Amino acid sequence: MKVKHRVIVLTAPVLLFILPIITSAAADNGKGGGGGVTYQSIIDGITSTIFQPIAYLLFSLGFLIFMWGLIEFIANPTNASIKEKGKQHMIFGILGLLIMVSVWGIVNLITSTLGISCDGLGSGKPCQ
Secondary structure (H helix, E strand, C coil): CHHHHHHHHHHHHHHHHHHHHHHHHHHCCCCCCCCCCCHHHHHHHHHHHHHHHHHHHHHHHHHHHHHHHHHHHHHCCCCHHHHHHHHHHHHHHHHHHHHHHHHHHHHHHHHHHHCCCCCCCCCCCCCC
């Protein structure tokens, strides 16, 4: 019984995110004039609804960690342990931002090399 409960608890939020994407994809497949659900429209919906907000959140989190470390470092000039924590937070924030920008660049390099567009229309528009 607990396994069923866990499955329901884990799949319900995913379905709540994906169901509106699928239903909006049924209204318009991105090429005008309405149409059916295409895989590209579902992927575009998932990307714009789930992955992009998560990426923005992670970038914001990395920036906030860096700023928190900077504030700790500047606000405590006499306390060495807090200054060291501030340095670590700044380093972790910069490393996190560097990794995210690198992954974003690699994804754009791959998509532009393979001629994959992110809008699903074949326009060659790079991924954001």
